[in-house]
Amino acid sequence: MLKALQLEPEKCTGCLQCEMACSYENEGVFNPSKSRIKVFTFHDEGRFAPYTCSQCSEAWCLHACPVEAIVVNEKTGSKDVIEDICVGCKVCTIACPFGTVNYNADSGKVIKCDLCGGEPACAEACPTDAITYVDADHTGLERMRAHAAQTVSKS
Amino acid sequence: MAWQRRILRVNLTDETCVEEPLNMDWAMKYLGQRGLASKYLMEEIDPLVDALSPENKLIMATGPLTGTMASTGGRYSVITKSPLTGAIACSNSGGFIGAEIKQAGWDMIIFEGRAPQPVYLYLENDAAELCSADEIWGKTVWQADEILHTKYQDPLIRIAAVGRAAEQGCLYSAIVNDRHRAAGRSGVGTVMASKQLKAVVVRGTKGVGGVRDPKAFFKATSEGKKVLSDNAVTGEGLPVMGTQVLMNVINEVGAMPTRNMREVQFEGASKISAEAMHEPRESDGEPNLVTNAACFGCTIACGRISTIDPQHYTIQNKPEYIGASGGLEYEAAWALGSDTGIDDLDALTYANFLCNEDGWDPISFGATVAAAMELFELGAITTEHTGGIDMSFGSAEALTKAAELVSAGEGFGIELGMGSKRLCEKYGHPDLSMTVKGQEFPAYDPRGIQGMGLAYATSNRGACHLRGYTVSSEIMGVPVKTDPLSTEGKPELVKAFQDATAAVDSSGLCVFTTFAWTLEDIAPQVAAACEGSWTPESMLAAGERIWNLERQFNLAAGLTRADDTLPKRLLKDAAKTGPAKGMVNRLDEMLPLYYESRGWDVEGVPTAATLSRLDV
Numbered sequence: 001m002l003k004a005l006q007l008e009p010e011k012c013t014g015c016l017q018c019e020m021a022c023s024y025e026n027e028g029v030f031n032p033s034k035s036r037i038k039v040f041t042f043h044d045e046g047r048f049a050p051y052t053c054s055q056c057s058e059a060w061c062l063h064a065c066p067v068e069a070i071v072v073n074e075k076t077g078s079k080d081v082i083e084d085i086c087v088g089c090k091v092c093t094i095a096c097p098f099g100t101v102n103y104n105a106d107s108g109k110v111i112k113c114d115l116c117g118g119e120p121a122c123a124e125a126c127p128t129d130a131i132t133y134v135d136a137d138h139t140g141l142e143r144m145r146a147h148a149a150q151t152v153s154k155s
Numbered sequence: 156m157a158w159q160r161r162i163l164r165v166n167l168t169d170e171t172c173v174e175e176p177l178n179m180d181w182a183m184k185y186l187g188q189r190g191l192a193s194k195y196l197m198e199e200i201d202p203l204v205d206a207l208s209p210e211n212k213l214i215m216a217t218g219p220l221t222g223t224m225a226s227t228g229g230r231y232s233v234i235t236k237s238p239l240t241g242a243i244a245c246s247n248s249g250g251f252i253g254a255e256i257k258q259a260g261w262d263m264i265i266f267e268g269r270a271p272q273p274v275y276l277y278l279e280n281d282a283a284e285l286c287s288a289d290e291i292w293g294k295t296v297w298q299a300d301e302i303l304h305t306k307y308q309d310p311l312i313r314i315a316a317v318g319r320a321a322e323q324g325c326l327y328s329a330i331v332n333d334r335h336r337a338a339g340r341s342g343v344g345t346v347m348a349s350k351q352l353k354a355v356v357v358r359g360t361k362g363v364g365g366v367r368d369p370k371a372f373f374k375a376t377s378e379g380k381k382v383l384s385d386n387a388v389t390g391e392g393l394p395v396m397g398t399q400v401l402m403n404v405i406n407e408v409g410a411m412p413t414r415n416m417r418e419v420q421f422e423g424a425s426k427i428s429a430e431a432m433h434e435p436r437e438s439d440g441e442p443n444l445v446t447n448a449a450c451f452g453c454t455i456a457c458g459r460i461s462t463i464d465p466q467h468y469t470i471q472n473k474p475e476y477i478g479a480s481g482g483l484e485y486e487a488a489w490a491l492g493s494d495t496g497i498d499d500l501d502a503l504t505y506a507n508f509l510c511n512e513d514g515w516d517p518i519s520f521g522a523t524v525a526a527a528m529e530l531f532e533l534g535a536i537t538t539e540h541t542g543g544i545d546m547s548f549g550s551a552e553a554l555t556k557a558a559e560l561v562s563a564g565e566g567f568g569i570e571l572g573m574g575s576k577r578l579c580e581k582y583g584h585p586d587l588s589m590t591v592k593g594q595e596f597p598a599y600d601p602r603g604i605q606g607m608g609l610a611y612a613t614s615n616r617g618a619c620h621l622r623g624y625t626v627s628s629e630i631m632g633v634p635v636k637t638d639p640l641s642t643e644g645k646p647e648l649v650k651a652f653q654d655a656t657a658a659v660d661s662s663g664l665c666v667f668t669t670f671a672w673t674l675e676d677i678a679p680q681v682a683a684a685c686e687g688s689w690t691p692e693s694m695l696a697a698g699e700r701i702w703n704l705e706r707q708f709n710l711a712a713g714l715t716r717a718d719d720t721l722p723k724r725l726l727k728d729a730a731k732t733g734p735a736k737g738m739v740n741r742l743d744e745m746l747p748l749y750y751e752s753r754g755w756d757v758e759g760v761p762t763a764a765t766l767s768r769l770d771v
Contacts, residue, residue, distance in 0.1 A: 013446075013447060013449035014449050015451070015453050015456060017226075017454065020452065027362070029361075030258075030362055031360065031361070031363070033311070033359070043478070044479055045478070046445035046446045046448070047446070048446075048448070127226075127380060
């Protein structure tokens with residue numbers, strides 16, 4: 001079963017546990033500035049929203065890469081950056097419509113979410129289940145269930 | 156090691172920023188944050204200095220777990236000599252700037268001297284620079300925050316700043332970070348402004364690495380998070396209700412200080428409670444509470460994000476207060492509401508917004524307004540003094556006008572900004588000031604919770620609930636239930652809470668975790684992150700060492716046994732209602748036993764044997 005990250009902003013409290021988990025998993029330090037997932041705060045609305053790569057099927061970044069450094073991970077379906085091949089040209093960061101591929105000045109390469117090879121650390125760390133790793137064909141299942149419950153209670 | 160091992164020393168007089176190594180010998184004894192910075196302060200200043208002189212120093216300190224994945228690991232503290240109390244001040248704040256300082260590669264920042272012109276510190280990783288504060292001096296914290304964010308075009312910078320209240324000398328001014336988190340008590344913001352330091356702007360992209368044993372750290376922090384989520388208080392009560400979960404509980408046990416602590420129960424408590432914050436209001440059908448929010452790394456998320464009723468009188472033609480911002484915590488709701496007899500939730504929320512906007516302590520402010528209201532009732536203060544404000548108990552208009560005046564440092568707000576001790580002395584009724592060591596009481600009446608009376612009287616920073624929160628044991632039964640109306644065992648209980656809390660406050664973690672965690676849960680996290688041998692026992696010993704160090708500072712600053720007391724009202728006037736009806740606080744039964752259990756002499760001075768045992 002192919003799985004995908006499901007992000008539910010209404011459950012997010014803005015604690016940044018996901019950013020720390022991501023940066024530690026990938027860089028070996030607790031460092032939100034090196035996280036592939038970001039939590040945005042909309043202060044005046046009192047809202048928080050985690051955001052990261054949705055692993056597009058026809059990935060702009062992959063097609064844009066001139067050296068074929070971005071490849072499909074057959075196991076997870078993620079689009080992974082092969083660091084040894086990446087030349088840091090940043091064309092993928094321009095191609096991505098969502099801004100989820102970013103340049104890392106320390107390494108001279110780009111970084112993006114690779115689903116941690118199938119065990120995403122952000123989902124593991126999220127204390128409120130705002131980030132979960134679920135069946136990619138049914139990311140709407142819980143929302144469907146919630147609305148279904150409403151129709152039951154109304155009838 | 157989870158320390159960065161680096162201190163930034165900022166000399167404001169000379170306008171220099173210099174790096175120096177963290178004293179690791181001290182870190183092994185005092186851990187970090189509160190303990191370690193208190194050690195630096197003790198070594199570097201004469202405790203007798205005027206708190207608002209250039210000779211005082213102000214330290215912003217993180218703990219070893221700040222900036223890590225440990226739950227609540229985002230705290231920092233501000234340590235200095237307090238202008239409100241003359242004692243050592245240590246104000247702890249969450250939000251995000253503490254972690255950002257650590258991410259930038261620093262354990263603490265020591266500010267010394269006084270800048271010739273208003274400045275702010277810009278800190279980006281290794282680069283530290285003092286910049287002219289011309290654009291932001293005289294502005295509110297929120298305005299300064301917006302101007303600086305616009306200037307740097309970087310949404311990820313974190314900012315701590317003082318508001319107009321601090322610039323105008325309000326003695327309980329706070330340092331506000333991330334718009335609505337604050338190092339709130341004891342006037343640490345007043346000290347910052349006295350140094351002509353308006354703000355600290357931080358961007359850290361270096362991260363916190365080098366955890367001693369990563370595998371053990373992930374295991375210990377994960378287990379700790381599970382304990383928090385499984386606990387009724389930290390897993391459910393605080394996220395859903397916030398600290399305001401206490402309002403109805405404390406009122407029922409008859410420990411809700413009301414109308415300047417004349418009474419112990421407030422008839423309007425339910426209207427300003429957590430439950431009331433969830434109720435949809437008439438005007439727009441929205442509740443006061445928008446959401447709960449977390450500080451850096453916190454898996455509890457007790458923070459309140461609120462809005463004010465758009466129809467409320469306080470915000471007509473003031474669009475800047477329409478959006479969501481930091482809402483009422485229990486202490487603020489009590490001080491602004493119950494202690495003044497005001498049950499208007501939106502007026503309290505508005506006053507709370509102002510306290511964040513211009514940086515002042517809502518506890519000290521509310522209690523000072525309460526004292527002013529009693530003075531007004533007695534006729535000692537009249538509308539001539541107040542500039543026409545009718546300062547009657549229960550008047551929301553009086554509260555919100557007073558808040559505006561304190562924020563701006565104008566009119567009667569200047570007198571209210573002195574705090575209740577100085578106000579009551581000035582108008583001839585010193586006994587009406589509900590303070591210890593000049594600092595106003597928080598929201599637990601010590602007639603109904605006996606241990607808190609001793610905790611207030613002996614707190615090293617003046618009246619404070621966060622130095623030894625025996626409410627946990629006396630009301631909530633954590634870790635064991637004790638009788639709130641009895642003094643038996645309280646000296647030892649207070650000491651144990653004080654020592655453990657000093658250790659938690661020095662680690663980078665939030666004291667609210669201790670509703671669920673004991674040092675048995677915390678020590679493994681510290682031990683996995685840090686060098687040294689950190690066990691529950693060694694942490695408790697460090698806590699006791701820190702407590703005695705703070706005591707040493709205060710004694711050297713001229714405080715004595717006579718300062719370890721409570722206002723007469725709490726010792727002589729019995730509670731009128733509730734379970735504690737007919738009771739006063741029996742401090743005299745507890746204090747001598749407390750000194751004894753601390754290894755202090757009858758004057759409250761640590762004996763040579765005690766200091767030697769603790770290696771202070």
